[in-house]
Amino acid sequence: MPKVEQHVHLEGTVSPEMVVMFADRNGCKLPDDFIKNGEYSWNGFDEFINAYDIVASCIKTASDYSDIIYDYLIRSADENVIFCEIGYSPYHGMVNAGLSHEELVDCLSDGINRAKEKTGIECRLLCTIVRFLGNVDAVKIAEDIAIYLHKHEEKYVTGFGIAGLEREDDIFAFEEAFRIANEAGKGLTAHAGENCGSVSVRNSLKAIPCLKRIGHGVRILEDKKLVEEIIDKEIVLEVCPSSNVKTGVLKDVDDVANHPLRKLVDLGVRCTVNSDDPPFFHSSIGNEYQLLHGKMGFSIEEIISITNTAIESAFVEDSVKTKLQGKLADFISMINYT
Ligand SMILES: [Zn+2]
Numbered sequence: 238m239p240k241v242e243q244h245v246h247l248e249g250t251v252s253p254e255m256v257v258m259f260a261d262r263n264g265c266k267l268p269d270d271f272i273k274n275g276e277y278s279w280n281g282f283d284e285f286i287n288a289y290d291i292v293a294s295c296i297k298t299a300s301d302y303s304d305i306i307y308d309y310l311i312r313s314a315d316e317n318v319i320f321c322e323i324g325y326s327p328y329h330g331m332v333n334a335g336l337s338h339e340e341l342v343d344c345l346s347d348g349i350n351r352a353k354e355k356t357g358i359e360c361r362l363l364c365t366i367v368r369f370l371g372n373v374d375a376v377k378i379a380e381d382i383a384i385y386l387h388k389h390e391e392k393y394v395t396g397f398g399i400a401g402l403e404r405e406d407d408i409f410a411f412e413e414a415f416r417i418a419n420e421a422g423k424g425l426t427a428h429a430g431e432n433c434g435s436v437s438v439r440n441s442l443k444a445i446p447c448l449k450r451i452g453h454g455v456r457i458l459e460d461k462k463l464v465e466e467i468i469d470k471e472i473v474l475e476v477c478p479s480s481n482v483k484t485g486v487l488k489d490v491d492d493v494a495n496h497p498l499r500k501l502v503d504l505g506v507r508c509t510v511n512s513d514d515p516p517f518f519h520s521s522i523g524n525e526y527q528l529l530h531g532k533m534g535f536s537i538e539e540i541i542s543i544t545n546t547a548i549e550s551a552f553v554e555d556s557v558k559t560k561l562q563g564k565l566a567d568f569i570s571m572i573n574y575t
Pocket of ligand 1: 400
């Protein structure tokens with residue numbers, strides 16, 4: 238089945254084999270028990286963030302970045318992914334590898350072009366700002382990044398979003414960054430309603446009037462009126478089932494079988510399915526689709542509809558959307574024929 242992904246973080250796609258390769262070639266030392274039986278070893282949300290940072294700290298050069306995106310797109314194409322939006326952080330590109338925004342986008346574009354040439358997979362980049370950077374002024378950095386995008390025509394950078402540890406009301410500080418990114422024609426999304434409750438989603442809607450999608454957002458179920466507002470405004474939730482279960486952000490959800498995606502779809506909320514940081518959750522986008530059909534009980538028709546929502550709400554030119562919808566239509570006629 239053709240698949241579409243719109244919520245996955247660049248550093249979060251690095252496989253354990255790849256981080257060992259980077260550590261060797263860049264002279265970094267990984268903690269002794271960091272990888273067990275070929276998988277990242279961590280427990281709980283804080284250890285997950287720490288593991289993510291260790292992986293990110295082994296990425297040191299432009300060619301590392303190009304290899305990461307190429308490798309992920311090739312693996313995705315193997316799972317029949319036809320379109321993927323990948324979140325990258327200009328701040329981390331600068332800190333990890335000393336790359337300017339322009340250099341980072343250039344090497345990522347190189348990886349995208351190589352993967353497209355080999356497999357036909359389409360990819361766009363979602364520029365991701367970070368909510369909290371310790372002693373560093375995260376708001377000023379976010380605005381500088383937005384201004385850069387306003388000034389420079391970056392063909393593959395079609396979206397602008399925010400990630401990092403959520404707080405209920407910190408989103409208001411980033412209003413100006415989102416306003417500029419919107420003016421630059423970028424599609425807007427924000428992580429909210431993951432480890433913070435529904436208030437973080439409500440505040441995101443207030444702070445970012447042109448918000449099109451929400452990263453996670455699953456905790457809107459705590460507020461019935463908010464669910465209605467999300468449906469009315471046709472805002473799409475980028476849902477990441479395995480991520481939510483493994484990081485333990487949802488109370489009483491210890492298996493994807495009781496993940497709230499089923500309930501959200503039944504209520505009429507537009508949702509997509511995503512892998513977030515797949516090797517950290519022992520998953521992949523193909524595996525998330527399998528869980529939809531297996532443990533979560535979605536029919537093929539419902540999964541096609543979720544994929545179609547992902548195409549409609551993708552931050553990509555209409556001509557590409559039409560092409561992707563054609564591939565989905567080919568699949569539908571094939572299963573109707575057989
Ligand atoms: Zn995420």
